[in-house]
Amino acid sequence: MPVTQSPAAIMQPTPQQLVLSGHWCAQSIGALAARLPLLHFGPGSPVLADAAKIEALDSSGAWLLQTLLLRLQHEGAVPTLQGLRAEFTPLLEAVALHRKEVDAAPGHGVIARAQPDLLAGVGLATLQWCKLAVEALAFVGECAMALGGWIAHPSRIRWRPILFNIRSAGVDALPIVAVLSFLLGIVVAYQAADQLRQFGANIFVADLVGLSMLREFAPLITAIIIAGRSGSAYAAQIGTMAVTEEIDAMRTLAIPPLELLVLPKVLALVIALPLLTVFADVLGVFGGMVMAQAQLGVGFTDFLDRFVKAVSVTSYMVGIAKAPVFAAIIAMVGCFQGLRTRGGADNVGRQTTRSVVQSIFLVIVADALFSVVFSVLEL
Amino acid sequence: MTTTAANAQAVIDMHDVTTRFGAHVVHCGIDLCVRRNEIFALIGGSGSGKSTLLRELILLHRPDAGTIRVLGTDLHALSDRDAKALRLRWGVLFQHGGLFGSLTVLQNVGLPLREHTGLDSQLIDEIAAWKIAIAGLAPEVGAQYPAELSGGMMKRASLARALALDPELLFLDEPTAGLDPEGAAGVDDLVRGLRDDFGLSIVIVTHDLDLLWQVADRVAVLGDGRVQAVGSMTALSGLDNPLVRPFFAGARGRAAQDRDHGAVSAGNMQQEAGWRAR
Numbered sequence: 001m002p003v004t005q006s007p008a009a010i011m012q013p014t015p016q017q018l019v020l021s022g023h024w025c026a027q028s029i030g031a032l033a034a035r036l037p038l039l040h041f042g043p044g045s046p047v048l049a050d051a052a053k054i055e056a057l058d059s060s061g062a063w064l065l066q067t068l069l070l071r072l073q074h075e076g077a078v079p080t081l082q083g084l085r086a087e088f089t090p091l092l093e094a095v096a097l098h099r100k101e102v103d104a105a106p107g108h109g110v111i112a113r114a115q116p117d118l119l120a121g122v123g124l125a126t127l128q129w130c131k132l133a134v135e136a137l138a139f140v141g142e143c144a145m146a147l148g149g150w151i152a153h154p155s156r157i158r159w160r161p162i163l164f165n166i167r168s169a170g171v172d173a174l175p176i177v178a179v180l181s182f183l184l185g186i187v188v189a190y191q192a193a194d195q196l197r198q199f200g201a202n203i204f205v206a207d208l209v210g211l212s213m214l215r216e217f218a219p220l221i222t223a224i225i226i227a228g229r230s231g232s233a234y235a236a237q238i239g240t241m242a243v244t245e246e247i248d249a250m251r252t253l254a255i256p257p258l259e260l261l262v263l264p265k266v267l268a269l270v271i272a273l274p275l276l277t278v279f280a281d282v283l284g285v286f287g288g289m290v291m292a293q294a295q296l297g298v299g300f301t302d303f304l305d306r307f308v309k310a311v312s313v314t315s316y317m318v319g320i321a322k323a324p325v326f327a328a329i330i331a332m333v334g335c336f337q338g339l340r341t342r343g344g345a346d347n348v349g350r351q352t353t354r355s356v357v358q359s360i361f362l363v364i365v366a367d368a369l370f371s372v373v374f375s376v377l378e379l
Numbered sequence: 380m381t382t383t384a385a386n387a388q389a390v391i392d393m394h395d396v397t398t399r400f401g402a403h404v405v406h407c408g409i410d411l412c413v414r415r416n417e418i419f420a421l422i423g424g425s426g427s428g429k430s431t432l433l434r435e436l437i438l439l440h441r442p443d444a445g446t447i448r449v450l451g452t453d454l455h456a457l458s459d460r461d462a463k464a465l466r467l468r469w470g471v472l473f474q475h476g477g478l479f480g481s482l483t484v485l486q487n488v489g490l491p492l493r494e495h496t497g498l499d500s501q502l503i504d505e506i507a508a509w510k511i512a513i514a515g516l517a518p519e520v521g522a523q524y525p526a527e528l529s530g531g532m533m534k535r536a537s538l539a540r541a542l543a544l545d546p547e548l549l550f551l552d553e554p555t556a557g558l559d560p561e562g563a564a565g566v567d568d569l570v571r572g573l574r575d576d577f578g579l580s581i582v583i584v585t586h587d588l589d590l591l592w593q594v595a596d597r598v599a600v601l602g603d604g605r606v607q608a609v610g611s612m613t614a615l616s617g618l619d620n621p622l623v624r625p626f627f628a629g630a631r632g633r634a635a636q637d638r639d640h641g642a643v644s645a646g647n648m649q650q651e652a653g654w655r656a657r
Binding site: 026030060063064095098101102347 | 467481495496498499502505506508509512513518525526545
């Protein structure tokens with residue numbers, strides 16, 4: 001197969017004659033294949049196909065040639081192929097043999113997977129969601145059982161992976177949490193500045209920044225960062241292990257994957273996220289202070305004086321109390337989606353995406369529920 | 380092997396190939412020649428550089444020195460255009476299949492056709508289904524995803540993909556590793572059939588002694604960074620080289636040899652194959 005090839009061609013010098021020429025190879029029959037369906041002959045008419053000028057034939061070319069001959073036959077014409085080089089005939093015969101076998105077998109060659117219709121699709125999807133819900137519930141239950149086992153036998157607690165996860169999910173996340181919460185504090189103070197200045201109530205920026213950061217923004221932004229940063233990593237790590245049969249190996253070695261992989265991550269995050277939230281509180285309020293001084297002329301001392309009066313310890317605790325719940329959601333969703341991974345690399349990516357989307361979704365839902373509960377409790 | 384007449388017939392011609400990973404020398408001066416329409420096997424112990432040599436042949440790794448000519452093209456200083464043209468002329472069966480997990484088997488096999496030819500989708504699916512049949516798989520396998528296949532089916536599906544563009548040269552990396560004896564015997568027949576029916580030249584990297592005795596025309600033994608010996612299995616079995624002996628000594632080596640002699644001698648086998656090619 002030289003690089004320069006004359007493409008496959010068909011000429012029709014007389015109405016009942018075809019002259020085939022050129023390289024009938026996969027890369028040079030594309031143009032011809034598109035035009036072939038335009039070739040028609042009346043029923044009963046003899047067609048003489050002269051293949052002597054075919055210079056090269058590969059299996060794609062042979063397939064196309066055989067398709068043409070069969071179609072002409074099917075339309076009632078009587079095609080005869082002549083002059084094909086002897087070296088090419090075995091290939092053409094192989095195609096003919098295969099097509100005969102396919103036609104003889106039920107179901108005709110290319111078998112596509114049946115697509116369910118709309119109603120069946122909706123039904124299947126619903127069923128899958130129900131199964132997922134049951135599985136998720138079972139997973140939470142298993143985690144609780146395993147945790148119960150740890151509490152009953154504290155010697156079984158695996159401190160090493162817990163500490164490792166606290167470092168990777170907590171300590172290593174400090175810089176990004178610092179930058180983002182500082183910026184969030186600046187944004188909140190900036191938005192408030194204009195409104196407060198209109199009323200001459202500049203000092204109340206401390207109330208606004210303090211309450212909103214401590215109660216809502218710091219826990220939420222930290223949870224979202226950690227969901228993207230650690231939840232995805234958990235899903236990808238466990239998913240890859242599931243695909244490469246490492247999880248199965250662990251089970252056969254009588255090491256429960258839940259105890260080695262899942263619980264340490266959940267516990268580590270439950271410890272680390274509240275601490276990160278406190279850190280985010282500090283940086284967020286500091287961002288607000290910087291903006292208050294720049295835009296509203298409220299100095300650091302004035303700001304802190306007001307801050308202590310405006311923000312109660314309850315508000316601070318309300319924010320911190322959410323963090324362990326968010327942490328449990330993020331870690332469990334990540335591990336759950338990771339463990340459900342089947343198949344190949346592709347599914348690892350899909351499950352990772354799913355874990356991030358679902359954990360952020362659930363974190364925000366949980367946050368809304370907290371707001372309802374706190375307002376009922378008048379905290 | 381060094382005469383020009385032989386080189387004109389060569390699909391692969393390696394001269395003085397040297398490869399180093401840091402201070403570790405993998406190959407120091409390898410000379411090899413694979414002839415057209417030949418089944419050529421590369422063997423050697425673990426870490427002898429078989430797989431690296433294969434990767435160098437298929438443009439996945441560049442040797443530190445030496446020249447490699449594949450299908451008449453020098454792999455050194457290859458333009459992108461020539462590299463692409465060359466890549467379309469060979470097929471590779473990877474040890475673990477290398478099938479794309481997001482595509483069905485039919486789509487995997489059709490992918491080279493879809494990417495490099497102007498054929499329409501239906502025609503590609505038909506040709507791909509034929510290749511799947513050539514590789515010895517049932518038509519319904521086409522609709523399955525690689526993750527749903529057994530090890531043997533995976534190898535066959537991967538072979539079907541390697542055959543999609545009618546390569547002149549086929550590289551098989553451990554085609555029988557991880558297969559049951561029946562599946563491995565099937566691969567023996569398949570490889571011989573491909574050479575005889577399609578006139579392919581085939582390079583196999585393997586540890587499988589049965590495959591070597593049943594299929595390989597010539598075998599090169601790598602060891603200590605050099606080619607220790609080249610020849611038919613019968614010829615190699617007479618050598619006293621300490622790096623070649625392990626393949627023939629021991630219970631497994633003798634059993635594979637006996638199985639082969641039990642059926643037909645290696646010489647007869649080659650004659651028979653040659654006759655069928657004509």
